[in-house]
Amino acid sequence: MQEARFYSREKDSVICRLCPQECNLKEEQEGICGVRRVEGGRLLTMNYGLCGALAFDPVEKKPLYHFYPGYDILSLGSNGCNLHCSFCQNWALARGRASKELKEISAKDLLDILGDRPAREQLGIAYTYNEPTVWYEFVRDTAEMVAGEGYKNVLVTNGFINEEPLKELLPFIHGMNIDVKAFQDSFYRRYCHGKGYKQVLKTVELALSKCHVELTYLIVTSLNDSPEEIRNFIDWVASLDKEIPVHFSRYFPGYRLDMPPTPLEIMENAWETAREKLSYVYLGNVADDKRSSTYCPDCGQLLISRNGYRLKNIGLKDKSCKKCGHTIMLTGHIYGEKV
Helix, strand or coil: CCCCCEEEEEECCEEEECCCHHHHHCCCCCCCCCEEEEEEEEEEECCCCEEEEEEEHHHCCCCCCCCCCCCCCEEECCCCCCCCCCCCCCCHHHCCCCCCCEEECCCCHHHHHCCCHHHCCCCCEEEECCCHHHHHHHHHHHHHHHCCCCEEEEEEEECCCCCCHCCCCCCCCCCCEEECCCCCCCHHHHHCCCCCCHHHHHHHHHCCCCCCEEEEEEEEECCCHHHHHHHHHHHHHHHHHHCCCCCEEEEEECCCCCCCCCHHHHHHHHHHHHHCCCCCEECCCCCCCCHHEEECCCCCCCCEEECEEEEEECCCCCECCCCCCCCCCEEECCCCCCC
């Protein structure tokens, strides 16, 4: 354990300032995230350098479809999360406690792993699996070192972080996939145990000015799937930048929520509606090659076809549509096709 950042002392308590939960903690109490604890009047981070999952994944799995397509990225996570979503797909790590199952790892260890891999796997590191922002101190220290060696850093995050720590971290982050879990406060409060969604929107807006951003919206049957709510989400994204890639992900029952899987008709309607205003829209957790492929927003030409995480460049040349010449939003290059 080491001292956490971003907290204040008030009388006989400590207030964590890392995320909007701002847990008010007494001696020996832990925050909602389960990995920040008060001892001796100090807030300590309990998971610094403790890794719960480590693997090379396609960058498309994050999901990031417009960030160095075709590369694999070293993905790692610890334990803990500052939300408690009833539909969590990684609850064993998100809600897990620090234990002997977590292995110690350092930034140097990660750099050594990257240095020994083939070119396809040398993109960088994705902080994922659990919520990376509650692993803040380790992620921030590691990201700075990784970026300094020329690799990329990616956050797969719920976006539930306060502005000051986010601003300190962003100079070392190159790409983010941010979950916008709903477009209503009541959903966040009831099903995520968070204090609303407005701070998530602020995170998106701030990140857009600093790094590559893609968004994921998990459509949960009957809870956040109304045409009005989805349209409100789409309108908000379009007001920021219609080029932001959006991934609508299909819900399946798990953890503590047992609603039926999202009907395919709702998924397809969301895709159709979003395509009216947004340039790049995808469906996830759905076997649908058409709606997971990339098309030219100007002429409709198929550009990148996808079958699962396998992709093929059909209509792109030098980041432009071969048919009409429209420039496509793409950070980096497709693996093996440097421009």
